[in-house]
Amino acid sequence: MTNRKLYTTLLILGIILVSFNLRPAITSVGPVIGLVREDLNLANWSAGLLTTLPLVAFAFTSPVTPRISAKFSSERTLLAGMFFIFIGVVARLIPNTFILFAGTLLAGIGIAVCNVLLPGVVKEKFPNKVAFMTGVYVTSMGVFASVASGVSIPIASGLGWGWTNTLAIWAIPALLAMILWIYLIWKERNTAKEEEYIALEDSNVWKSPLAWKIAAFMGLQSFLFYVTVAWLPEMLHASGVTIATAGWMTSAALFIGLPASFLVPVIAEKFEDQRYVVLLLGCIALIGYSSLWIGNSLPLLILSIICIGITLSGSFALALAFLGMRTKSARQASALSGMAQAFGYALAAIGPMLIGLLFDISGSWTIPIITLLIVSLGVIGFGMEAGKNRYVEES
Template sequence: MSTAAPHRPASTVGGPLLVVAIVLVALNLRAPLVAISPVIEAIRTDLGVSAGIAGLLTSLPVLAFALASPPASWMIGRLGPERAMLVGLGVLGVGTVLRSSDGVAGALIGTALIGAGITVGNIVMPVVIGRDFPHRSGPLFGIYTATMNVGSMITLSLTVPIAAGTGWRLALCVWLVFAVAAVVVWRLATRRREGEVEALPDDGAGPARAPATRLVPWLLLIGFGGQSFSYYGLTAWLPEILRDLRGLDAASAGTASSLFQILAVAGALVTPLVARRASLRLAFLPVAAGFLALPGGLLLAPALWPLWCSLAGAAQGGGFTVIFAAVLAASRDATENRRTAAFVQGGGYLVGALGPWLVGAVHEAGEPPNWQLPLAVVLGALVLLAVAGCSALTRLRTQ
């Protein structure tokens, strides 16, 4: 299996402090996006916009992940991951403030800036974890992924109570505190690398290979595309699916969505332990099976929805961890890691941005509207995840 080049020990760049910085950055990589969901109706009423425009406030960041990945990768290569991360957090902060300013244009532009800032973090984190913690990258990928979901849970839980007392604008701006804390600790943890760009040379195997010329990055892109499509499609429509299929009230449907999100923390933390004791490929098999269980289970045995939501929730957290651990394993040096991460995320999130729209469109096209065909579409995307992921990880073992 291909591994990254020899790395400088983490102690030279902050050690435990860098771990804290990674955790604080991870809190910012999903929380500002999901914070808007609980107050979307208040935003729509206040701004006087249609449901379609309001929907852009949740789907635009995912599209930004895709479109901003190439320029973000270029910037990271020019500035180095340390300085690029500070720029990304700064853009995220400006976007957070602008989103809560007066007017529809401010909300949309701010949302796009939040997506662009998060894109930088999406690419920097795998590079830094792989570069500075080569012998602990699996557990740290798990902590990183779990923390993103913890940030989502915090904002989902507290945004509405805050908005009840202050209004939605301040409730969304409150989460700027995560970005400020991340900037301070990230600066302290990485200041000893100031001025270094592409800090690690390659391993002598030649110049960095373009991801588009290699099969494994394409397979990882397809797999991540299947995961992103399914995750965003199910996140958008799962409550309504359960209300229609099982007659659940809004509170019960919300519980199902919570299971899908919360158990991602368990999947993110457990999957690296399995990978460490066995292999990435063996760790991926329960991920693929668990994610397939949600659409498959809702089609065949919808009464067991708590089980299917729980299995898929753990799987989606574990899947993210495995895919980006595989990106690291497929890269010979920091430059390849950065380019491959940008390639996989750019294509994968572009597919993911289609999820909520296509699942909804297929539902509306039914005569009468139904959820069987949309769930079959999600099932097909997850089959792609399973096949492409297994193929990529099998090829890694033979390199």
């Protein structure tokens, strides 16, 4: 194997390892949020803040990440992002409210850095395989999201590790990713030329109506995802299943969506535009949350889990694919990624806390689930616009 082929192979592995770390710091919290709430005496709205803080970090970090990577290279910036994730997750070993929230915010900053850079890196390094590589890293992301959600309760309660050790264990994949990227940085001595695409001189995406529609689509589908990760176990528990079973059902939803993570962007790229794909995913979302709302039987809850898993994974993968499919260059893909994720996650950040607050006020999950149905309609509306065959440079 030539040095270039070795570097490309390790680069693919590096992208996959980074993607492994973009969800567990968040998805591992939902199943044990009751333990955290009880141990630290948190209200529902403040417990929801544990999944909201990373989104706040996404919103503020995303716009500046491309400029930082222009100065230090995407490899070094990705390494810094992984370091933030590592430190933020390790901080959860300390059962202190302030340290828990501070570590969560730091991990969120690291995740935001990696979130923004990956679409641009894929567009630059694999220009003819954008949809395929997007599917690969989103699917990898989904694998660890599912695992983190599913094993949290068994580790915390079954093994007796408690919520602190359970949440901190996800520092291990972050450490592995850091080691590989240190090697990649050492291997690739001259990165200046390869990183020119990150130099974000073009800011016209902020003036593009299409870019804003993509950002809204990303924000609303992210709203659904992070609310579901944070509160689906509690919603299922309220429907009569045990909290351990609810954790596994949430994990199953994410696992069921894995094929959609890979197939949706690959299939969508084969169409002239992606509006029909958006409409299908939106209808599946409506079926899923409606079934959860009226889910007084196990078959309805299972239907809900299947539909929610498909739509969350598929729409997220499609949103990331849009960042490459709606731009003509890697530079514009990076610009759109920073802009769309900044606005999108700012919109999504209110989700877990808002839903927790609505539950505190109403005392049931009816109003929160109706809210999710309304948001699903918004996903369809903005997604239909984002799915049209055009480029942000032309809009």
